[in-house]
Amino acid sequence: MTHELKASFAFVERNFFLTRRYWGWELAFLVYSVAGALSISLIGVEQGSPTLLLSLMIGAIFWNYLSVVFSWIAETIAVERWEGTLEYTFMAPVRRWTQLLGSCSYAIVYGLIHTAAILVVLVLFFPQLHLSQANPATAATFMALGSFSFVGIGMMAAILPLLYVERGAQMCFVLQSCLLLVSGVYYSVDILPPWMQALSHLSPATYVLDGVRQGLIEGTPVTALWGDIWPLLIMAVTFIPLGIWAFGRAERYAKRTGKLKRVG
């Protein structure tokens, strides 16, 4: 057990090395994320509605967090697959959940830092915002809870680059944009056609965003948001085991059909 935990740190450290090595890109990515969040929030300014501004801002920031966590998990597999190191990682005496735990922990820490940076820029950019009645505890709770289910989804998405070297990472983006569409990131899910609304209930982001908005805009305490909490709890305890299980299945499939091979 201690060995597994130590080994999972290997993934944290390695991903940190990668971030450090690509720091120029990290900076560019931050600029990209800030620009995206800003341009969406500005719609609220144009409409002259502080509530809309805040709502869009929350959507942009939390969507950023969730997608960063999600894509880091999937992307580390994509990079390993691309470089050919995945064969070596799979040969190492570590359990798959150890590997996924390490990648996910790093993804969450990275996501938090990245998102905090965007938050700071946005708050500075929109001095007219007043968050006096916001309930940050609610926002934090939902973010933490939502992380679990997004980690589970990230693990399932990691199957794609595991099986498809060239296009796997892009396929993750497809999945991500479908989640974006049904989760009510920039609008209320009520405006979606009924069949899409049904799908929105399956996305953890729907509940996270609803909870965070209620907390920051209305100042609602967590205790009053049970309706958003329990779906997230269920998703957290099902998606992660499901993710690990599915990843294991995909690994077996890859080993049976010879899909792990790059060259040689």
Place this chain on the structure above:
Amino acid sequence: MTTTTTPQPNTRRPAVVSSARPSTSTVDRRIDDARTGVPALLVDHVTKRFTLGRGRPPVSAVDDVSLRLERGEIHGILGANGSGKSTLIRLICGLLTLDEGRVEIFGLDLERDEMAVKRLINRVSVDAAFFKKLSPLENLSFAARLYGLDAGTGKRDAMAILARLGIGEKRVGRPIEQMSRGMQQKVAIARALLTSPSLLLLDEPTTGLDPRSKLEVQGFIEELRTTHDATIVLTTHDLAEAERLCDRISILNDGRVVAASTPDGLKRLVAERHDQPATLEAAFMTWTGRSLDDDLEAEEDSDDED
């Protein structure tokens, strides 16, 4: 996990640290294992097929292959391109599942005792697969942690092995992508040695190395066996290398073992049976040709040899 036939994992020290100490304990243990009959590697009627497309018949990349390696042995696998060498290596390290047969490493079953087996083996392949933007040290420290070495030991051992392979301190901190292919290959070898494997699978480790580096690596492989108690499977296209390093050689053709013996045994056989010069090259040409009328003769002969 079985505890009945626990192999002795090597003491976690890289070979370089204890270069010229002839270890009697190694010999003792080898005798022990020979007596108890636990081979370092047992490949028992293993078959692997790949389906390359719907409706097409599957390709047998490895076809009913059996091998038995005693502890401390260096076993060469020769064969033409596409004969199944790398597939066999991948099967042994669990990167491919077996369609048929079984593999045991020091008496542990590859599938049942997965974690214990993984700790005992490592592999070097033709391509040096790394995070190319990271430095050798960063890549090796990742490997060390995965195998349970603590950071300090991992780093020290990594530096020692890299230095032994001619990669100096000023190189270890720079991205691997700035290194030549041969140097990358040396880092790959270092990565495998770092985890002190009891069974080392070398898939064309010297392909692409210059003559001096090649000799260095070969010397290092010999040293591994003598001072480090490693059992090695080596695939190569360099027949001189096979002759120099291997105790025994199996020749693969279309996934099947068509000849298996000591290097001298193979040379003798090819001279006696096929009226060819007594060289490994002649043996290679003879047994990897496509006409396979008497393809199992050498294997049968080699059995009564040892």
